[in-house]
Amino acid sequence: MATPGKRLKRLIAGQMLASRGLKTLGRPVAWVTSGAPVEPLLALGVIPFYPENHSAICAAKGMGAPLCQQAESMRYSRDLCSYFRVDLGSQVTGQSPFGVIPAPDLVVASNNICGTVQNWFRIIAQRHGVPFLFVDTPYSDNPPTRAEVEYVQTQLQELTQKVAGLTGRKFKESDLVRVEKNSLEALKLWAEILHFGAEKPAYFTSFDAFVYMYPIVTLRGTRWAVWFYKKLLQDIKDRRRHGQQSVPGERARVVWDNIAMWPVHKGLRKFFMQHNIALVTDTYTDAWRSDHLDPAKPFESMALSYTDIILNHGPMFRVNKLIAMVRDFKADGFILHSNRSCKRWSLGAYAVKKMVTKATGVPGLVIDGDMADPRAVSLDNIKHRLEPFFEMLTDE
């Protein structure tokens, strides 16, 4: 029987093959941000491609440094998001673990994850000479107001019409409803899977989630994602039945905030295992746990769903999220990845740490790193920081 890892590899290969094949048959391709409202695009038969996710895979495969350097040689500052620099480097050099990437016919971005993407995706659109469509999702420290949801909803309706016009494809609401049902099903399965980290001992960890999040990001809205997560859920249930916990001899449980550190992902995972520490949940993969989508109100619920996400809220939202995670996942500590590439996610980490510790009584640690530029992450330094932290957590 195929392992989840093998299934994922086949899924990615199949997705890329299908994208390239359909593109040659005339199907339009949209390069989109990870938080872009993809459902209307899928309903119109547009094939989405996710540069951020692609950058993550490039980084995990050790391609981060040369691709970043390529972007820097074009005068883009080393202080800019490394996903952007990796992506630009890949576009310019044509290097990618995926082989040939289907070129975009349009670009769709939304600022619900950060301000970086509006600049980055505009650069993509300009390089390829294709339209740049943008959905403005107002940032707020509070839950979205009625006016904010309406503002986004209007734009989603306009976006749908524009994409239909640009691609010459006919929009049917029934298609959107079908796609949203797929998204919702995958989101629910994903939430159920993530919850296995809450069991003590854990049967699923964030190190698994970082890898298996690929379909929820890039195949949301399709039956492929639903298929993958049904199988994965079954695998985890089987493992639990056989008592195969994720971290044998689990000694302590930790919550992670921010994006994974792809350049040192494997080494970090090994280090956690060696110390019998389970990374039980994280704010990164949890971002795709939203339950706002409602196919009965396709545009309105989509507007709320794509506005009310963690990165579109301020540090206090993160504080409350982490407090809830520490409690629900019975964590002994938490780690904040101070990711110099992702300012939206990282800024304020020291203040966040203090507040979470004050509210939960569990210790936290801020570690410096980067999600894709290996020159800004040192596994050795991180280990030196983690070692005493782990000792403190496991000290009986």
Add this chain to the structure above:
Amino acid sequence: MHEIFLEIARDPIGYLQSWAKGSTRELALTFSGLFPLELLDAMGFHGVWLPPVLRNRYNRADTMLQVFMCSRARSFVDVVAGSELPVAAIGAVTDCDAKDVIPGVLHAGGCETPVVTLRMPIRVDTPAAVDFAVNGVRHWVAEAEHAFNRRLDPDLLAGACALRLRTRQRLSEMFQKLGTEVDPVFAYSAAVSAQVMEPEAFLHALDAAPWPKPDHKRRMIPVLMSGSELPNIKIIEDLAGLGALIVLDDTETGTRAASRPVQHPGCQDAETPPPPDLDGLLEAIGAGIVYKKHGPTKVSPAGNRIQGIVSAALDRGVQAAVLGLFKFCDPHAFEAPALIEQLKMAGIHSIVVETDKETGLLARERTRLQTLLEIVE
């Protein structure tokens, strides 16, 4: 009379500290040129757009924030968290990632000063964005009245709108004459002072004497100054010292913030404002934030901004461009390569001056700038 502008630009905190000692009005701060100070004035505060306050260490901010936040934002957090000024209220505004997180960082860091955020669109190219901005202003007023425990006075608002608009119009006139009839050090000092002084006092000082002219006896190279906010007046002084004459501005400190309109009959005459029309004024304020000239933090029709800068530079005979960037300022760092490229295609060479903690130009930047000026001469 004009000397006060340079003093304020060099030490805005010192000026505000002594202002606070002699005033019964309370101080309310913002950190962005997008924020309409007239809203704070109309609640009885003295509204101040605090300029960047660069320093070698941001001791208080560093306990809450990482070093990879621009020092424009870090310095604001540092001043507020260090209680360097008696700040009664803060009007925040959504814009770039750094500005977006400031309120949450202050809150999580235990700051007790009430902060209310004005939620603005990032798009500035649709009627829906205008509606959203108008709604944002109304929403802000309701939230602020509650959080600041004060009413916004419609009479005060009409007067404040008129005074603040007059201030911006005068600054716009001045920046039109930048480098030709107005000395750049004076213009930027005045612009920074307008952020800090009470508008009546500012307008009085501005018109107390003729505006100083640039030194036309020296051979100077006409340059464009582009960037977010002016990090410090010392940069402008250093540029002048090296023989660069700023003839065109593209900064928030200069022309961009000054371009914000408030299209309402109630704002046209500061001396005799017509009867207050609160709803109409709030609508005009919200729309004006969308209509103003923006930097790269906003999404507007692609390419327009850069093309506009290049053609203005050609019109003004610019020979070199200075891109004054804060380190870790993503919006401007993203824009810089394309701006440099387009300027180059128009025959204008650029130099990037990156500021983090230091005021003025670093030795290596001076050398590079000197070389550039010699090349274009």
